[in-house]
Amino acid sequence: VKRDTPLGPGREFDAIRALRAQWGAIAEGLGDDAAVVDVPDDERLVVSTDTSCENVHFRRAWIEPEEIGWRATMAALSDLAAMAARPIGMFVAISVPTGWRRDLQAIGAGIGAAARDAACTIRGGDLTGGSELSLTITVLGGAREPLNRSGAQPGDALWLTGALGGPALALRAWLDGSVPPAAARERFAKPHARLRQAAHLRAAGASAAIDISDGLAADALHLAHASHATLAIELGSIPLCPGARPRDAATSGEEYELLVTGPASINALAFRTAFGLPLTRIGSVERGPPGVRMLLDGAHVDVGGGYDHFLR
Amino acid sequence: VKRDTPLGPGREFDAIRALRAQWGAIAEGLGDDAAVVDVPDDERLVVSTDTSCENVHFRRAWIEPEEIGWRATMAALSDLAAMAARPIGMFVAISVPTGWRRDLQAIGAGIGAAARDAACTIRGGDLTGGSELSLTITVLGGAREPLNRSGAQPGDALWLTGALGGPALALRAWLDGSVPPAAARERFAKPHARLRQAAHLRAAGASAAIDISDGLAADALHLAHASHATLAIELGSIPLCPGARPRDAATSGEEYELLVTGPASINALAFRTAFGLPLTRIGSVERGPPGVRMLLDGAHVDVGGGYDHFLR
Numbered sequence: 001v002k003r004d005t006p007l008g009p010g011r012e013f014d015a016i017r018a019l020r021a022q023w024g025a026i027a028e029g030l031g032d033d034a035a036v037v038d039v040p041d042d043e044r045l046v047v048s049t050d051t052s053c054e055n056v057h058f059r060r061a062w063i064e065p066e067e068i069g070w071r072a073t074m075a076a077l078s079d080l081a082a083m084a085a086r087p088i089g090m091f092v093a094i095s096v097p098t099g100w101r102r103d104l105q106a107i108g109a110g111i112g113a114a115a116r117d118a119a120c121t122i123r124g125g126d127l128t129g130g131s132e133l134s135l136t137i138t139v140l141g142g143a144r145e146p147l148n149r150s151g152a153q154p155g156d157a158l159w160l161t162g163a164l165g166g167p168a169l170a171l172r173a174w175l176d177g178s179v180p181p182a183a184a185r186e187r188f189a190k191p192h193a194r195l196r197q198a199a200h201l202r203a204a205g206a207s208a209a210i211d212i213s214d215g216l217a218a219d220a221l222h223l224a225h226a227s228h229a230t231l232a233i234e235l236g237s238i239p240l241c242p243g244a245r246p247r248d249a250a251t252s253g254e255e256y257e258l259l260v261t262g263p264a265s266i267n268a269l270a271f272r273t274a275f276g277l278p279l280t281r282i283g284s285v286e287r288g289p290p291g292v293r294m295l296l297d298g299a300h301v302d303v304g305g306g307y308d309h310f311l312r
Numbered sequence: 313v314k315r316d317t318p319l320g321p322g323r324e325f326d327a328i329r330a331l332r333a334q335w336g337a338i339a340e341g342l343g344d345d346a347a348v349v350d351v352p353d354d355e356r357l358v359v360s361t362d363t364s365c366e367n368v369h370f371r372r373a374w375i376e377p378e379e380i381g382w383r384a385t386m387a388a389l390s391d392l393a394a395m396a397a398r399p400i401g402m403f404v405a406i407s408v409p410t411g412w413r414r415d416l417q418a419i420g421a422g423i424g425a426a427a428r429d430a431a432c433t434i435r436g437g438d439l440t441g442g443s444e445l446s447l448t449i450t451v452l453g454g455a456r457e458p459l460n461r462s463g464a465q466p467g468d469a470l471w472l473t474g475a476l477g478g479p480a481l482a483l484r485a486w487l488d489g490s491v492p493p494a495a496a497r498e499r500f501a502k503p504h505a506r507l508r509q510a511a512h513l514r515a516a517g518a519s520a521a522i523d524i525s526d527g528l529a530a531d532a533l534h535l536a537h538a539s540h541a542t543l544a545i546e547l548g549s550i551p552l553c554p555g556a557r558p559r560d561a562a563t564s565g566e567e568y569e570l571l572v573t574g575p576a577s578i579n580a581l582a583f584r585t586a587f588g589l590p591l592t593r594i595g596s597v598e599r600g601p602p603g604v605r606m607l608l609d610g611a612h613v614d615v616g617g618g619y620d621h622f623l624r
Binding site for chain 1 (some may be wrong): 365446521
């Protein structure tokens with residue numbers, strides 16, 4: 001474990017000191033201009049950056065400060081999961097408006113809890129002012145053979161982790177001024193990056209993966225374009241969060257499940273036993289122009305353009 | 313050079329496509345969940361993240377969109393310079409309010425120009441909405457022996473690159489409603505990360521370095537704390553931007569010069585010849601409690617707490 005560099009005085013550094021004290025051992029070597037990060041010789045470095053911004057990705061009235069930190073961290077880590085990478089470290093840039101300063105420690109607690117959950121050290125960051133709360137989290141991971149979006153092959157099966165539609169239900173309730181069902185709220189507020197699941201699927205022969213943070217329909221289309229293939233999805237096969245409809249499953253964004261292509265022979269029961277999470281075959285990769293065909297009970301369904309962040 | 317991953321449809325992806333087209337060869341492999349980045353075997357990975365936010369770090373009326381992109385990129389790269397690291401790649405997260413959308417290409421042009429100037433590829437990013445323009449740039453570099461803040465030794469000389477006070481003059485003019493002198497404005501709007509200079513100083517025996525983006529007084533104090541030493545600085549020795557006073561040199565922030573400790577024997581003339589930039593001995597590292605003594609013409613000067621970002 002790297003020693004922290006002693007910090008000079010100043011309000012910004014008092015805030016950093018407080019975060020560092022709260023994070024304890026999950027934060028490492030903070031305080032220099034930059035961090036030195038070691039990547040094992042037999043792994044390739046995988047990097048992604050992800051912003052979570054008040055009034056774009058969440059509203060203050062909906063979730064707790066600790067959940068804001070957790071969610072932003074898991075959203076960033078989810079991109080490592082999509083590449084089947086193991087987390088190595090993260091960098092946290094936070095813009096904190098005056099009205100959020102008293103919540104910074106709680107936001108930091110959520111970041112720290114998510115980092116611990118994913119065994120990912122916090123290696124640096126930046127703290128600035130701003131008019132809206134915004135967290136940009138950059139994650140570094142390592143993978144011997146990173147999984148990408150472009151490896152899907154005609155004949156592959158299409159697999160999905162988890163159950164969908166919860167975040168859509170929660171958002172619909174909040175935007176209607178009502179209280180979302182607890183399970184749907186939890187799906188929005190406390191997502192989990194599917195890191196261990198991705199490593200398992202990689203080992204089981206997965207050929208491509210994407211996380212479906214922009215919704216299944218939109219992200220399936222990205223995977224189809226990247227792999228130059230057609231994806232055929234049977235909406236009726238998708239496990240749903242209680243209260244969600246099949247169309248919700250296609251368009252619900254802020255989901256952090258994985259869409260994975262690979263052998264039809266992957267053992268879904270063993271997956272569920274290992275992770276307490278469904279793994280469901282929802283379709284196939286076909287030869288054809290880049291695109292997605294959605295079927296419900298055998299009929300073609302047009303779900304529209306997919307999910308755009310709810311307040312943009 | 314990595315092939316870009318084909319992107320699916322959507323407004324966000326149209327914007328990413330346009331940026332990618334503008335960046336050309338300096339952008340590499342954009343479009344997957346995360347980027348795979350190769351670090352040479354004989355180098356250690358150095359990482360830093362830096363946010364540049366409207367109304368905190370700049371105002372729209374002051375500088376052009378292209379300068380905003382350049383400046384944010386160079387500010388991030390400056391942290392690699394402080395570690396004597398060679399840029400490997402960068403990740404660009406931008407929050408773009410509706411009123412800034414038409415400027416996104418110009419902002420991207422500035423980012424691209426700075427990336428090319430530093431020979432640093434753009435490897436990924438994130439584009440979201442927001443109420444204020446905000447750029448968070450994460451830079452990755454490689455260094456055989458990264459330089460940090462904690463290596464200063466009593467007896468070392470204190471060296472400074474460049475001339476100070478320009479950003480302070482520019483800010484003072486803008487906040488007074490007047491037009492800053494061209495040279496001072498240029499120092500604020502078009503900083504240069506001292507990457508090659510840092511590599512040169514590292515090879516010449518530098519023991520510690522910090523960039524002085526928070527101002528010389530504040531950042532000297534950070535270096536003093538990190539190295540458990542006293543820094544003695546003669547303000548009168550600091551090269552000044554035309555119109556700036558020695559006190560401006562101590563407190564002016566948004567400077568991207570380097571404060572470096574190392575042998576008194578470093579050849580400043582050779583440095584100036586190589587880089588067209590002054591290298592000036594401005595003081596010494598002394599045994600003593602962590603702190604900074606500022607002297608002007610032999611008398612002790614208290615410059616106050618240093619620079620806090622101008623609008624916080």
